[in-house]
Amino acid sequence: YIFYACMCFDYERLPSQYLFNVWLNLDFSPVVNFTIINIDDEQPSLSPPQCSFDENTIYTxxxxTCFSIVLDPDGWLDQMTFEIVNDTNDAPYLFDFEYREIPEDNIYSANVYITVLEELNYQNITFYLFDVRAEDGAGHSTTPSELVRAIINVNDLPDTPPEWTSFFTSEQFYEQSEQTFTVTAIDGDYGLNYEINYMVLWEDDEEANYISIDNNGTISVKPIDRDKDDISTYVFEIVAYEVPDPIWNTSLLITFFVLDIDNNPPLVRWILDASFDNVTFPVDDETEKSTEMSLLENTDGTLNLTIFIRDIDTGQNAQFTVELEDLQENEIEYTDAFMIVPTAGYRTDQFQIIVKNVSYIDYELPGWTDISFNVSMIKYIYFNMT
Incomplete structure (x- = not known):
């Protein structure tokens, strides 16, 4: 006997097995069992993968943890192929699709995992957008669309130090003035964007602590005495660091040029007499100073006395003139007999007193046995005229 099928059988939608009896003019009724054999004729489907990977990490x-669900009513999932298309960021060389365990032929649903073949870098690309073409062993593409959109985000990790976004390397200002400046840094790992704090790493004069910086990046400068501390340039280093992990930091070297102001008078620093005995005065002592010496009558020429005068300002602020000045209480103008040379100085200079009229150096001349006068230092005064 020959059996004919009166319809098409669909393995996935109709029963795959038929069992029935055949009535014949025989002493028995044979049982017939028909089994429908599956063929690969259905379209598979693939869920759109949307997931994240950490940078600097290989994923197998x-x-x-990133997977898509693949479905095929026919089974044979191990014959599926996956191809990355429509990409401009080398995704085919970075990602692949693999099963953790090869599905049996009669498995119709499984997870297929996305693997990362090369380490990703958040600073270069923050996400990948590409299409996946998946086909079964018979070449059927996925339904409802033959291309499945994949979105892969890259997680930033703390692997980049902070970056300066607003900074300077040098500034100039006048001494004895308070100053404020501002610098700004951000986390070099943009995806993390950790809070940034600041600190002074070192400075030229750590004991003075002229420099401080707060967590907002505001640099405060205490008044610097350029002359007293002999500071014309001041160098220090600051650091911006990530709050959760200060090991990620970046430094900045800053130089301040401290400008001089004319705030110091020229002062007698010391006096050297003929015996080379020093009379030394504190450099910052502005009180009136005095010294005594003896000379024979009719002494002519240079007296055995050298006066060292110092102005601790700099540049044109350190120029001064020197002259002899009579005391107001004296009735005699003793300066008529003497002169001082040179008459001008810069920073530190030495001066000598010369007898210019020896006729006054006479013991018998009334009033000239006890001679007194002042050595007066006068600052230069500069005018800018337009």
Missing amino acids: KDNS
């Missing part, structure tokens, strides 16, 4: 099928 064993540690990947």
